[in-house]
Amino acid sequence: MDLDAELDRARDLDVSELADAIESIGFECTRCGACCKGYEGDDGPEPHTATVFPDEVRALQEAGGDDSKGESGTPMEWRDVARPMPYGLVEGDDGPEGETFEWALQTTACGDCRFYEGDDSGRGACQVHEDRPLICETYPFSVALGGTSQPMGEAVDEEGVVRAHECEGLGRDISRADAEELARALKERAVRELREARGVTDAYESVETGPGEVVVHDSEGAKRPDGTRVQ
Structure with a gap:
């Protein structure tokens, strides 16, 4: 796959056309929390898994210190x-081990995103909404280009570039302004995913791991689970 060519395709995406596709199906978040929670898979409970870029992790580190889940200002x-x-x-004797690529948002013991907070009505909200990752900002939509994350979804436009994933908020009215805002975020996400994929490819060097050791490769190089660099 030529990541540079796909990156050029992402940069050439027309925001107006993306907005047309979003507007054609419609969307409004109902705060159901389905995209923030763990779920029951074929082999049992599965935790919420959403990709987060290294710089998004750092932004959430700062933002999370000012909400109810972190010590204010820290x-x-x-x-x-x-x-x-x-x-x-x-799964080794001492827990997960080996090499992997990229990061996922941290989860609670029940598999929900650690930044999601529900209420007694079954609805909820993100506690770091203004700093949420692009994958969260653009759900339930994604762009299907080579090198981007492409979970299963139904094509919204004739070209099959814009995909819509299962969500109870689909089919609801959306204003043109909101559709365009979502489209801009969707384009930014596609560009960022491809830049990250190219960065991972350029920075990758295999690291030998021992029992209970995990190494994560992202665009900044190899890291330990605590985010520190592998020397």
Whole structure:
């Protein structure tokens, strides 16, 4: 796959056309929390898994220190915000081990995003909404280009570039202004995903791991689960 060519495609995406696709199906967040919670998979409970870029982790470290889940004014620890993406890791005697690529938002013991807070009505909200990652800002939509994350979803436009994923908020009215705002974020996410993928490829060097050791490769190089660099 030519990541540079796909990155050029992402940069050439027309925000107006993306907005047309979003507007054609409609969307309004109902605060159901389904995209923030763990779920029941074929093999049992599965935790919420959402990709987060390294700079987004750092932004959440700062933002999380000012909400109810962190001590006010004190940045959160890296591992309190993000966890190694589980794909590629194996379960050893001392826990997960091996090499993996990228980070996922940290979860609670029940598998929900650690920044999600529900209420008695079954609805909820993100506690760091203004600093939420692009994958959260753009859900339930994604752009299907080579090198971007492409979970299963139904094509919204004729070209199949814009995908809509399962969400009870789909089919609701959306203003043109909101559709364009979402489209701009969707384009930014596609560009960022491809830049990150290229960065991971350029920075990757295999690291030998021992029992209970995990190494995460992102665009900044190899890191431990606490975010520190592997020397």
